[in-house]
Amino acid sequence: VNELSRLTRKGAHDALQIDNEFKKYGVRFVSVLEPFLDTSNAIGVAIFTLIAALAKQDSDIKAERLRGAKDVIRAVGGRHSSSAPYGMRATREKIGNLVVSVLEPDEDNPDHVATVERMVEMSCAGVSDNKIATTLDSEDVPAPGEAERRATEKRMQSIKKRRVSNEDSPIRWRAQTVRWILSHPAIGGFASERVKRGKAYVNVVARDEGGAPLTPHRGIVPGAEWLELQERRSKRNKTNKQLGAEATPTLLSGWRFTTCGICAGSMGQSRNNGGQDYYMCANPKGHGGLSIKRKDADDYVARRVWARLAAADVDDHEHREWLAEAALRFALQRDLSGVREERRETAARLEHVRNSIAELQADRKAGLYRGRDELAMWRATMTQYRTFEDRCTARLEELDERTTAAIQVPSNWFEPGEDPLGAGSPWATWDVFERREFLDLFLSGVSVGPG
Template identity: 90%
Template sequence: MPPGRLSKLEPFLDASHPIGAAAFALLAALAKQDSDIKAERPRGAKGEIRAVGGRHSGSAPYGMRAVREKIGNLVVSVLEPDEDNPDHVAIVERMVEMSFAGISDNKIATTLESEDVPAPGEAERRATEKRMQSIKKRRVSKEASPIRWRAQTVRWILSHPAIGGFASERVKRGKAYVNVIARDEGGSPLTPHRGVVAGAKWLELQEQRSKRNKTNRQPGGEATPTLLSGWRFTTCGICTGSMGQSKNNGGQDYYMCANPKGHGGLSIKRKDADDYVTGRVWARLAAADVDDNEDREWLAEAALRFALQRDLSGVQEERRETAAHLGHVRNSIAELQADRKAGLYRGRDELAMWRATMAQYRTFEDQCTARLEALDEQTTAAIQVPSDWFEPDEDPLGAGSPWAAWDVFKRREFLDLFLSGVSIGPGRDPESRKYIAIEERVMLHWRHLETDEDHEDDEETPAAV
């Protein structure tokens, strides 16, 4: 067949012919469909991987490595302690213990730096030529300098859910992205990884790092730890700021407001405050009547807290973990609500995502609350405050008493069973300038068990779309 007659005999190959134009349009549509199917496959795979908590992108956190394992019908990347670099794992474990001891992230970073511990950015798998060039471009100084440990680095490592075995996802908090626990449709945490520390311990660490009252918080510098300061237990009754330590010219020890501007440096003698607060707590304990419903409930609550501190049984271990999960999810709920109020969720799709995430969190919150109630029913009746705390003929603060044998941190734990804090008021009347008695200056905030009402939030007004 002579060339040139092909398009006339087979018009579907001639784009100028109506049949050819239709054929080419059909071919283009099929190609587009095939392209969409191929693009959807990795998106679907990523969704399935995310649903089981497997990693689908990004590098493993410091001290961990990715390995391929089968979960259900999927082969995914899960994380485990890095056996190829056991020194990295040991460093993460050490950082966890330092943070539990109340040492700040900045102090942890400077300690590791002073010991010439290589920073995570110096690790072989991260110190790639491309990454090092990127870091160099971001630096203000042109002088070459090593990557150093920083407080931000420590914070990123210790707050990463994978350290506790939890799956993670990145969410926006303000202008920055943070790693949070990934959850299933019911709100339960996904736990595909093998953490450097147990999940319960990681949750407890996050609680320790976020809560205000840290009974074991070590003071910085050369300061000597004292009973009522150093763990944000004692506050100024005027500005609600923390009370720190101070000495006057005579060498007497005082608790002084750390933010004295505007109220003349409110302070109180340390011994007077210590003795008064301690005496009040022990006096109420000694006067408690187990036949009185209010006193019996108060003692039961304190006994339960004491059990949680001492971890007296396997049931208490489960309760501690469940309570940690509950605290973590409630913090997540508060953060999500704050983000919405700040206008970070706009438009129909973003609001739908917000509601779906909130529903997950609320479902899991209800599960934790119900489980805690069941565990408390098993334990409350059997738990007792130590009997040596109720010696009627003994001075509770004198020689040979439990209090006298305890160090400052043990004493803090004791006070934390019964008090949520102490407020110190002015020492003089502003009008008459007369001294105010200590019992009128010091307010004790007695503890009670948290209930659902303590965490109920008002319904929010939908954000503007």
């Protein structure tokens, strides 16, 4: 090697293990810039380990400095890695005492900016991501992958290798591409960070220590417009999908709210020969099917909720808890500042650390931590996990308190009148999506049983 630090920077122990492996196979270690290194005698080994330790120390210092710089940049919402999203470019600006990269609309490619603005307009109008992609494709609008900064020779060769066909076709717009662009916080001027959702990583709004969103970038659309777009897009996900037909949203099906009481499968909608609409188990195999008239089910569920709401007694502990949870859900539904997103992330992190605590406790019970040093490590890790658990719990309480204090359940809900579903009632003025949101405040779901 050129020098020992090029072989390893993990310290003396790692360096000695590598050298021992070399010796086992009759391989001699030679450092070009350090010819005095000789592990065949005690003094040589001492020098060898000293230099290896110094290499690790230097590596740790550089890593800590780099982490610190990234944390400072992240704290103000600047970017320290990855390419700019489609329609935007990075520029260097001074924020406080720091010079960081911020994003702005790409003036060098105004057609890209115009395409993003058009995509936002189409999505706001209710056009699906797939329809947006096919429309842009039919008009021969170049896909982001065809952009000069991304269509490098190496990347194009990689795409060609992954293709099944040997045809040299252009990169096309896809619904996934549209979704990635429209959901990127930078489009609205917000700083972003990558978090894992299931098996994939997504971009979410980055926040300061107080939970406020960071807005260092100049977005293609105003921040409030981008946030409203995300709300509309999330609501549109709660729709019915019927093969070979136009989707007709109904109250209890199509959004994983109603389940079969026999097999726990989701309930879809169907129509019999007499023209009657039904909710039917989408997986009837094994129990002969289960169905219920849609009108009867909708009416029954809605009236049960309104009746309980009208009869709610704030002095009753159970009723008070029920109303408090509904108020919290109502506030989270109408929050456009990203509190709901942060709450979901914090809750997921809390669940993860609690699972880690349980695994750590199980490992100790199984006898995996026996010696004094191992027990000390176990206690240190447990303390770290518990501290993070407390932080997540406290943050959830802060978010819940802030949302419930800011938004209250409308008072007219508690006075529905003689017929809570009749003309002049709030229910009668709502569309199917608003009615779904209302039910979602008070119910976790509906289960339809036999009989």
